[in-house]
Amino acid sequence: MISYPQALEIINQAQPLQSMAVPIGAAQAYVSAKDIKSSVNVPPFANSAMDGFAVVSSELANASEQAPVIMKVAGDSVAGDAPSAGLGQAWEIMTGAPVPSGYDAVVKVEDVEVLERQANGYPAVVSFSASVPAFNNIRLAGEDIHQGDILIAKGDIIEAPHIMALAAIGKATVEVTRPPEVALIATGTELQDDPTKELLPGQIRNSNTPYLQQCCAELGIDADYVGAFADDPELFEDSLSSLIESQDIIISTGAVSAGRHDFIPDSLRKLGAIIEYHKVQIRPGKPILYARFENGCHYFGLPGNPISSVVGFRFFVYPLIRTLQGLPVEQPIMAKLAKPFNKKHKFRFFAKGLMSVDSQGQLQAEILPGQESFKIQPLLKANCWVVLDEPAKQYEQQIVTVYPLSPVQLTL
Structure with missing residues (x-):
């Protein structure tokens, strides 16, 4: 079992994807593949x-x-x-x-x-x-934009103001890093995908896949849901073998722990994957698995508990997406812990939190109740993640590391 910083270092070794040209009207949320300079003055005349x-x-x-x-x-x-x-x-x-x-x-x-x-x-x-x-x-001519000004730097995420600037200089297309092709797989005989059907005894709704699809959509990625597989390694391997050739990232949920039906690690090895790590010193989501195939396809096996999947995407899959698109490592926000908290375990803890501004105008973050990995409802009240390092420790009202709940979401 490795530490989270070690896991992140392995992820960050991935090579960025190639670039492509897209019309500026479709460039929202893409990452610029190079510096874009203005070839004209704006305004063009006084x-x-x-x-x-x-x-x-x-x-x-x-x-x-x-x-x-x-x-x-x-x-x-x-x-x-x-x-x-x-x-x-x-x-x-x-x-x-x-x-x-x-x-x-x-x-x-x-x-x-x-x-x-x-x-x-x-x-x-x-x-x-x-x-x-x-x-x-x-x-004056060029008072807003001078010929030669860099309007978008390599690695910038293109947003509506960038598109306005590109239109102002007469740019029809922009060179962007290709977004990754992502496929989603769910595992578990107990899963029911159809929300119109009543649950049979022992079944649960598949909530992870819709969440992961939305996370990808927020990043401008159209993730393809392949389906839910029962605990059948052969069926899983048949489907996975074709996905490896067409996808940049494959994400599965479930079947990565240590139970008798947690078959994914063995199936990946049979298909030629190099398992970079399986289990990381984190909570929730300790059983997470990351593997690579020889052709460059990346595989994440996320634990099946809902919040474990949420943490797996936010703090493992998303860093890989940033690396593939040539973006730097995400930097955290620093805030004061609003209330003391006793972290009794030795794992890095990704806690559902609520960030606010105190009466002195300083950022503060509160660790919310209901941190168990099966509990979805507390996530509805959160707007951030409070990240506490590995050692067991009594935290007082001190400065802690905080990340937005979603990469594209403001925390306040």
């Missing part, structure tokens, strides 16, 4: 931030209410017009319109008095009663 009048700022240097500067209006521009050449005097301009060459400031319409209008109602003569600084109300 434009007005206000409806108003473009001017040469130096010509209004002495403008005041007592001595206003009066100008004719030489022309007008709206958003979508091609840039114009300045003709002197003032120039009526709308928000987003290109600033004509020669002008270096815009005075918003509310600060300008119209003295005369043309026959069509457009301003003909206007009055300015205050000075303005150069570049007033002007969005």
Whole structure:
């Protein structure tokens, strides 16, 4: 039996998957495979931030209410017009319109008095009663994004703001790391997959697989559920042999402990797997198994108890997914333990917790009651995991390691 840090070190030796191009509209939750630089300036030209009048700022240097500067209006521009050449005097301009060459400031319409209008109602003569600084109300070319700026770094998880930036620079596709192909298997004669059927004596509902599918979906992975297998090694091996060739990760639940029907370790060996470890010094989930096949397929055998499967995915499968996508090791949050806790066993403990902010504005985490690995309901109240190291220890109100309940979930 190895420690959790040793288990994690083995997982982190996996090689990242290859990259692929996807349309930016479908890139949400993918991981960028390389730095993405802008090939253009945004905005591409100087434009007005206000409806108003473009001017040469130096010509209004002495403008005041007592001595206003009066100008004719030489022309007008709206958003979508091609840039114009300045003709002197003032120039009526709308928000987003290109600033004509020669002008270096815009005075918003509310600060300008119209003295005369043309026959069509457009301003003909206007009055300015205050000075303005150069570049007033002007969005300069490249003021937001400069040509050559790195918008997305290699390893960034692409989110909606990234997609907005990619669209702004005219990027149609983005190079991302291919998400892993994941297959899910459940084992156990006692499992009932169909929620419309009544349970027979001795049966239980399969709650692990729907949970694991949702965890994968949150990460942008469409996990394929192969099915629930009775305690039949031959049937399991027949199905697994075909999955090995098509999947990057195979996750099973159940049949990895030490009972007579816990056949998975032997079946994996028969199919040529290298079992990297079986049993880790953790609770819940001690019997967890991790194996690799020669073609690079990874296999996780998670214990069948619901919270053991939850911990197995969160703290073993998810780190592998990060490694396969070229992401760094996840960093924890540090928070004060809200109440003393006596950890009596020598295993690393992943405890269902509730994180909050105390009256001094400091993060604190409470270990919730109901830590048994079969209990699902306490998970509904949790928003984090409080992780306590291996030694048996009496924890006081001290700083502890905390992780979000789900990798994509805010803790507060």
